[in-house]
Amino acid sequence: MEEAPHSDKSGDTVERILCAAAEVFAESGFPGARVDEIARRAGVNKAMLYYHVGDKKDLYEAVIRSIIVETAERLEEEIRQAGTPEDKMRIYMRRFAATLDENPLMPPIMMRELASGGTTLPRSALEGVARVISLIGGILDEGVAKGVFRPINPFLVHMMVAGAFIVYKVAAPVRERAEFIPEEVRRMPRELAGSVLGDVEEMVLRAIRK
Amino acid sequence: MEEAPHSDKSGDTVERILCAAAEVFAESGFPGARVDEIARRAGVNKAMLYYHVGDKKDLYEAVIRSIIVETAERLEEEIRQAGTPEDKMRIYMRRFAATLDENPLMPPIMMRELASGGTTLPRSALEGVARVISLIGGILDEGVAKGVFRPINPFLVHMMVAGAFIVYKVAAPVRERAEFIPEEVRRMPRELAGSVLGDVEEMVLRAIRK
DNA sequence: GGTTGGTCTAACTGTTTGGTTAGATATCTT
DNA sequence: AAGATATCTAACCAAACAGTTAGACCAACC
Numbered sequence: 001m002e003e004a005p006h007s008d009k010s011g012d013t014v015e016r017i018l019c020a021a022a023e024v025f026a027e028s029g030f031p032g033a034r035v036d037e038i039a040r041r042a043g044v045n046k047a048m049l050y051y052h053v054g055d056k057k058d059l060y061e062a063v064i065r066s067i068i069v070e071t072a073e074r075l076e077e078e079i080r081q082a083g084t085p086e087d088k089m090r091i092y093m094r095r096f097a098a099t100l101d102e103n104p105l106m107p108p109i110m111m112r113e114l115a116s117g118g119t120t121l122p123r124s125a126l127e128g129v130a131r132v133i134s135l136i137g138g139i140l141d142e143g144v145a146k147g148v149f150r151p152i153n154p155f156l157v158h159m160m161v162a163g164a165f166i167v168y169k170v171a172a173p174v175r176e177r178a179e180f181i182p183e184e185v186r187r188m189p190r191e192l193a194g195s196v197l198g199d200v201e202e203m204v205l206r207a208i209r210k
Numbered sequence: 211m212e213e214a215p216h217s218d219k220s221g222d223t224v225e226r227i228l229c230a231a232a233e234v235f236a237e238s239g240f241p242g243a244r245v246d247e248i249a250r251r252a253g254v255n256k257a258m259l260y261y262h263v264g265d266k267k268d269l270y271e272a273v274i275r276s277i278i279v280e281t282a283e284r285l286e287e288e289i290r291q292a293g294t295p296e297d298k299m300r301i302y303m304r305r306f307a308a309t310l311d312e313n314p315l316m317p318p319i320m321m322r323e324l325a326s327g328g329t330t331l332p333r334s335a336l337e338g339v340a341r342v343i344s345l346i347g348g349i350l351d352e353g354v355a356k357g358v359f360r361p362i363n364p365f366l367v368h369m370m371v372a373g374a375f376i377v378y379k380v381a382a383p384v385r386e387r388a389e390f391i392p393e394e395v396r397r398m399p400r401e402l403a404g405s406v407l408g409d410v411e412e413m414v415l416r417a418i419r420k
Numbered sequence: 421g422g423t424t425g426g427t428c429t430a431a432c433t434g435t436t437t438g439g440t441t442a443g444a445t446a447t448c449t450t
Numbered sequence: 451a452a453g454a455t456a457t458c459t460a461a462c463c464a465a466a467c468a469g470t471t472a473g474a475c476c477a478a479c480c
Contacts, residue, residue, distance in 0.1 A: 013427085029322065032241030035468060045429050050469070052427090108325040114377065115239065115318040115325070118384035126388045133395065155395045156374070156409055159381070163373030164366070167324065171369070174328035178336045185343065185365045199366055203417035223457085245438060255459050257440080262457090266438065 014052050016042045018066070021049075021059045026105040029112045030060055030120065061122050064113070067106050071099050072128035076135060085143035086205060092136060093161055093201050097192035100169050107169040133158055140208070150210045157208065164200055165192055224262050226252045231263075232273045236315040239322045240270055240330065271332050274323070277316050281309050282338035286345060295353035296415060302346060303371055303411050307402035310379050317379040343368055350418070360420045367418065374410055375402055 020042035024033045035056055039046040053059050078095050082088040100107055113121055136154040143149030172190050175181060189196060230252035234243045245266055249256040263269050288305050292298040310317055323331055346364040353359030382400050385391060399406065 028326065029239055029241060031239060032326075034466090036466095046468090047430090047470080048428065056468070111321045111325040112239070114380045114384065115321040116237070116242075118381075118387070121384065126384070127390060129384075130388060130391050134392065137392070152413070153395075153398070153409060155385075155398065156378075156406065156413075159378045160370055160374040160410070160413065163375075163377035164370040165373075167373035167376070168366075168369045170324045171328075174324065174331065174336070174339075175365075177328070178340060180337060181340050182344065182347070185363075188363070188365065196366065199363060200370070203362070203366075203370065204413075207413035207417045244436090246436095256438090257460090258458065260439070 013042075013044060013048065017044060017049055017053055017059070018062055021053075022063045022067070022105045022109070025060060025063055026108045030056075030116075033060075035059075057120075060120065064109065064120075064125050065122055067103065067109065068125040068128040071103075071106070072131050074099070075132060079135060079139070085139050085146060085148060086209075088139045088142075089205065089208070090201055092139065093204065094193075094197060096161065097165055097197045097200075100165055101191050101193050104169070107166045110166060111170055143208070148210055149208050152208050157204070160207075161200065161204060168192065168196065223252075223254060223258065227254060227259055227263055227269070228272055228276070231259075231269045232277070232315045232319070235270060235273055236318045240266075240326075243270075245269075267330070270330065274319065274330075274335050275332055277313060277319065278335040278338040281306075281313075281316075282341045284309070285342060289345060289349070295349050295356060295358060296419075298349045298352075299346075299415065299418070300411055302349065303414065304403075304407060306371065307375055307407045307410075310375055311401050311403050314379070317376045320376060321380055353418070358420060359418050362418050367414070370417075371410065371414060378402065378406065 017038070020038045021033075023041060024038045028034075033056070035049060036046055038059065039049055042049075049059060053062060075092065075095050079088050079091050082091045118126070133155055136158050140149055140152060140154050140157065144151050169190075169192065175188070176186055178186075192200075227248070230248045231243075233251060234248045238244075243266070245259060246256055248269065249259055252259075259269060263272055285302065285305050289298050289301050292301045328336070343365055346368050350359055350362060350364050350367065354361050379400075379402065385398070386396055388396075402410075
């Protein structure tokens with residue numbers, strides 16, 4: 001499952017393969033992705049995918065794992081450093097938005113993964129999501145204990161924030177392409193960081209504050 | 211493109227085909243769906259799909275169109291009857307949630323559609339979405355004019371509501387399957403109507419009220 | 421300098437899949 | 451009842467696709 005790279009050359013090839021795979025899976029999903037296309041974009045012979053990583057499924061799992069696990073860990077670490085519950089909520093939203101901005105391939109992959117019931121989601125990925133939710137649960141509990149938040153389901157909060165962010169990101173191309181959508185909506189930024197994040201932060205905090 | 215049914219029998223067959231198609235597209239997405247599988251579930255010979263509806267793409271478009279256009283029209287009609295802006299917002303959320311509950315095939319199809327940049331989204335579907343957004347824009351404007359809402363981007367509000375609802379619906383199987391997710395989250399209802407809708411309504415109104 | 425082992429390529433294979441066709445059967449029309 | 455039209459079936463085809471193979475190349479090491 002895990003290959004031990006025997007030289008720099010090999011490691012580089014593997015990286016190129018995984019990047020190309022992430023790109024193609026993001027664009028077309030697992031069934032839509034063509035192994036030949038991944039090989040073409042990585043600039044390697046198709047047999048190399050099988051030699052270095054494995055079959056189509058192995059490629060997909062490698063991509064998923066790297067994306068989700070990385071996100072969950074970073075989120076946890078940054079939140080640990082914040083002060084008040086409200087600060088922590090802001091950090092959570094800010095960090096989540098930043099991750100999506102920095103890793104634009106993630107939203108479409110996650111959406112498709114959810115759409116197919118997460119049947120191909122590796123265990124480590126599910127654990128990552130669970131950690132994020134219990135993280136928010138902790139923040140909200142602390143807020144309630146300190147009397148600044150009203151009691152609310154952490155999962156719903158995460159659905160609202162993550163749902164809004166992911167759908168916003170992923171809807172960007174559609175929104176920009178459709179001529180009959182109002183001009184001010186079409187010109188909204190692709191990036192979450194900035195006005196979109198600011199507005200969502202404000203709305204969510206108003207929603208949960210006592 | 212549009213077949214004129216020449217008998218009840220034909221109409222019935224077409225309906226069975228479209229239902230089966232919606233089911234399979236929802237489960238597997240466009241590239242993952244197998245035409246043979248659709249035919250099998252509809253209980254008709256594969257050639258019948260091509261005879262009555264058209265090729266795979268035509269099948270898909272027919273499914274998408276029926277789902278989205280129907281939703282937009284019903285939403286518009288029900289909102290027209292409500293009173294205050296706050297009532298209208300509640301109706302919009304309630305109606306949207308009800309549509310997703312009644313039509314469980316819609317969320318996965320919509321998500322995948324978005325994930326692939328809506329490239330295969332028929333024009334009529336895009337118009338439906340645009341109508342919903344301008345509908346919300348109208349409600350929010352009215353609320354601002356009456357001094358009950360603070361000015362806020364209608365598209366963002368729709369992203370939050372629709373994003374939360376769709377992601378919530380679609381995440382249900384994953385949430386229920388993962389053992390390490392907290393029990394109280396796993397036991398949350400599959401239906402939006404009820405406590406989930408109530409909580410989201412409350413949160414969204416708090417977020418936009420002056 | 422030859423042998424070993426990791427890296428890579430071109431060409432191939434077996435299967436799956438979307439789509440077609442030639443013709444059978446039912447239904448309607450006059 | 452005869453002909454025409456709509457509905458349906460079984461079998462078929464060509465293209466697309468995931469995955470394989472046999473062997474070339476190249477660096478390191480003895």
